[in-house]
Amino acid sequence: MDNSHQAYGQLMAWKRDHLMTLFIWLAALMVAGAFLWLLGDLLVHGATHLSWSFLVDAPENAGRAGGIGSIIVSTLLILTVAMLAAVPLGLATAVLLTEFISATSRFGRLIGMSLDVLAGVPSIVFGLFGNVFFSVYLGLGFSILSGGLTLACMALPIFINTAEAGLRAVPDEWRAGAAALGLSRGAALLHILIPAAAPALTAALLLGVGRAMAETAALIFTSGYVDRMPSSLMDSGRALSVHIYDLSMNVAGGDANAYASALILIVLLMIINGIAQSLSEKLLQRRIITA
């Protein structure tokens, strides 16, 4: 009697375990599947249109023909401006929040709340704000600079939140150790805390880049619609996402090149991911292990 009960219990536990395993595998497969489906769809529809000339030529006939050379350049310039503005500001704010003031202080709570609200603001609102503030009020017009700075505003909250979490995850013993060794706060930050938080900071950077690269609504009214090769940051330049949106929603017969452009966008994101990850590993090794 006892034996059979035990056997039954074991059987149920076995079943439960396997059901659980099955469910976890299915969930993981679905996530991977969604990505592969998307990538496959883009490959099927877009890969045949890819060529070297597509990457370097200027768009023709409203983007139906020609390439996306000028658009890739504009996209990268907008991204560079956005990151150059967002990373120092964001890192400084995250350091302030974790190292210099208490998160429960009134000022800390105020910043935290502002960031949460900003993170939830729809991108079109950032676009209109950027248009009014950067393009009109500051007189930057429709330009890569306006677009990049608008994106920086958008990417900041998510960057700060992730960077803050990364810095908080560094154990307090390290701070105490640095202080005991007579390191100044600045030196401790530069040589210990920031390198230790490098993986989280990279993640923060990548989230920011991802949000920036995917952005359409914030850019239509700031960096604009011009598809010429930009000759300066004050030129209007069409971002890849705006180009894809226009080709698929506004240009009859633009679908094929929209797919090809989307494929390039994904590949660009993957390349940036790869570079950022290897940089963060290098930073981690150089600072902590040899210093």
Add this chain to the structure above:
Amino acid sequence: MFKINQLIASVLMLAITSLTYAADQKLVLTGSSTIAPLAVELGKRFEKLNPGVRVDVQSGGSSRGVSDARSGLADIGMASRALKDEEKDLKSFTIALDGIGVILHKDNPVKTLTDQQVIDIYTGKITNWRDVGGKDGRITVVNKAEGRSTLELFTHYYKLKNSDIKAQVVIGDNQQGIKTVAGNPGAIGYVSIGTAEFESGNGTPIKLLPMEGVAASVENVRNGSFPLSRPLNLVTKYVPMGLVKQFIDFTRSKEVADLVEAQYFVPLPH
């Protein structure tokens, strides 16, 4: 670190030099997303013929084009409709024509709808295709977003108020309308005839309905017999002079008819 410093320095240099750099002559156009792709192509040809001139085109909708032309933010606004009474202080110049037609999914057996039936469908009085001679099935009404000139022309023609329209889907741009109807056998929408003709010719499962017995075709928009058509206009605050006049004259000339047709619009008669 040295490399990053160098990068930052070079980007700053680029930014500073760029602030002092300006093209010899620059025209800024903003407005209708329908006209924007055509304006880009017109601008490129104009730039080629007039070295040193730059034509920057921004999109955003007809209402924006009108307000930017008035505020001076743009040298020329783009509006894919005639000016309204309260906008008559501005000058408008037609560069092409475009027809607006009602589209259904290709598998929908309904061949024609009277004006009254279209009105009843859009105001929610008719909600099933059975009531207009189709198969049993719910009608999905696709409407354009507020501020789009296609919406204004459509409601003006059928004497509807946008607040009376009971839409299931609200869309922005033209292609979005075509894709929405192509993906939903029960949908009804209204879009630019030129692009709809091109899409259905290329296998997209949509069809254009005739209006008042006149087939919705580019040909009938050209000869003026199709009842629902609109001008594509360039709008300026003052009587055009200098470069603005030169550009507007160019866009209305015979030499750009091929560009107009390439965007599936109807060139002006010459």
